[in-house]
Amino acid sequence: MPTPERTTLPAIVTSARELLEERGAAGVTMQAVAERVGVRAPSLYKRVRDRDELLRLVAEDAASDLSRRFAATDGTITELAHAYRAFARAHPMSFRLVLDSDAAAGAFRDVADPIIAATKSLEAARLVTAWATGFLTMELAGAFRLGGDLDEAYAFGLATIVAGLDRSR
Amino acid sequence: MPTPERTTLPAIVTSARELLEERGAAGVTMQAVAERVGVRAPSLYKRVRDRDELLRLVAEDAASDLSRRFAATDGTITELAHAYRAFARAHPMSFRLVLDSDAAAGAFRDVADPIIAATKSLEAARLVTAWATGFLTMELAGAFRLGGDLDEAYAFGLATIVAGLDRSR
DNA sequence: ACCTGAACACCGTTCAAGT
DNA sequence: ACCTGAACACCGTTCAAGT
Secondary structure (H helix, E strand, C coil): CCCCCCCCHHHHHHHHHHHHHHHCHHHCCHHHHHHHHCCCHHHHHHCCCCHHHHHHHHHHHHHHHHHHHHHCCCCCHHHHHHHHHHHHHHCHHHHHHHHCCCCCCCCCHHHHHHHHHHHCCHHHHHHHHHHHHHHHHHHHHCCCCCCCCHHHHHHHHHHHHHHHHHHCC | CCCCCCCCHHHHHHHHHHHHHHHCHHHCCHHHHHHHHCCCHHHHHHCCCCHHHHHHHHHHHHHHHHHHHHHCCCCCHHHHHHHHHHHHHHCHHHHHHHHCCCCCCCCCHHHHHHHHHHHCCHHHHHHHHHHHHHHHHHHHHCCCCCCCCHHHHHHHHHHHHHHHHHHCC
16 A cells, blocks of 8 residues: 655755755764654665765765856856865755765866856866866865955955966967 | 783874875774774874864874975975875875864964965965965866866866966055 | 654664673 | 773675565
């Protein structure tokens, strides 16, 4: 006799992502997700193979958020860089999860396109993306300990890279 | 009646770091470390407050490795960037651990100095460090999926940044 | 067809008891 | 003074039994 579904995959992913931001990756336990979604932990395994797959789905959800933010800009490097930083600061744990190798499997695919379009070169896109990713990783990790205005530092970095790209043309 | 010490803190940190590289951060369990060091898990708590502190010590150990590599260069940006990449590829898990916020507490301190010395400016040092850190994070995560020679991409990035820095002077 | 309690293996950590 | 077995709380995961 069929039983009504008491939850859905999207609800599970959403709850997991909330827990990720609230308590960090270690806080995303199957029990906590299940409780938030109104079900017992074993039931989650009807929708998700295991915790690793759930985290991968969360990473993909975050990546699609980011590409939506990119799509909402005018497509210039400056605005893309701004949107990237806004995303990282709004969802720091998601940002870090997306950078995690296991979770990032395909998450960066859609994200890369607008940057390549803006820089008109794969090499240039990689340079800008690597710089922004490293800057934000270090900013979120609190690795910029020597003072200075981080907004300015971000602007300076972008301007310097753009200047270097112009010169090499 | 005193008991002879059956292990030491350095031995524990070394074993933990080996396990980190062999099995990833999740493989660094107190039991695995204890076994490798020839002791039972509860004994580790005589030398280390908890697993988090052990991981912090491992991160500091890795960071001091890196600054030793920096000290072995001639101090130019190019050589520093090269040494950074060589370290990341030789110890990918350690590299990622050092970037982890909890573990990186003070790990980056010594590492930053030679880069500031080479670029002669805090802003420039941050730009170069952010770019290299992001590049290596993405390289290790397999995020550069669109082909191309990564050695060339790394050289191109560095050259472009240096050109940009020259121009803005 | 989905949900659950019970169970298993594993983990971090504490602590009384051994030497 | 250090080491250990036993124990506790917690976690991911499986599965037979319920509806």
